[in-house]
Amino acid sequence: MSEQMDVVEIMKYLPHRYPFLLVDRVLEVEPGKTLKALKNVTMNEPFFQGHFPGYPVMPGVLILEALAQAAGVLSFKSVENQPSADTLYFFAGIDNARFKRQVVPGDQLTLQVEIIAHKRGIWKYKAQALVGDELAAEAELMVAQREAKR
Template identity: 45%
Template sequence: MNETTTSIDTAGIQKILSVLPHRYPFLLIDKIVDIRGDEFGIGIKNVTANEPQFMGHFPGNPIMPGVLMIEGMAQTGGVMALTSVGGTGKLVFFMTIDKAKFRKPVTPGDRIEYHMTKIAKKRNIWFYRGEAKVDGKLVAEAELSAMLADA
């Protein structure tokens, strides 16, 4: 095992902004903790009532759209993959979603943890298993892949 996979690191919002092109309202992670190279990491999303999706999903009963939780998983994995190759001069492209399941609703006030574990890496493509958890309970899960390409 190399040093990058054995060290535990954190990526705050400034680091995330330096590697991902996403910006508000489509940046769906606030920080990443427990990063172990591109092998494992936990993305954090603090869900707040003033986010634009809650105006229509659903008025009077705001629920975090499942597709945005999948995107939060993808962004977490993207930061991990980009950081593992130096984070500059590359773009990350979301490629596949498999085995997606939504278990419980997520509402404003919840703190989502995106637990991302690398399944495989083939050339410039990373494959991850993601589990979204709130208060330790599984709320969504999926397998995702993404490709890194030159900017």
């Protein structure tokens, strides 16, 4: 079963807000399996002022963060029908990160995450960020489910 989500729907699942919300649209989600999303990269991104002046490149750590946010949405969609203000998914680890292509203003990142394992509130994902058909970054991500402390 595939489902699309716009940014308003995504914000129901993620606590992130501007300038740190890095998922613009979910194209497909199969709970318990995979999610495919988009991040539109524009010159208006605040990080381009300093990374790098005259040669704007999206920081690799933010590409990984976008993938982790996509994984967080998939985690929520895999365990419950409605997002919960009492539950958060935290970026818990990263393995085998590789950067293959620079991401620059005007690019559209396709974020693909696939669940590898899920045990006791810890999720492991295979994650890839692509620009068109070109691999920009890949990694194995771990996301931990925790209760929000308010």
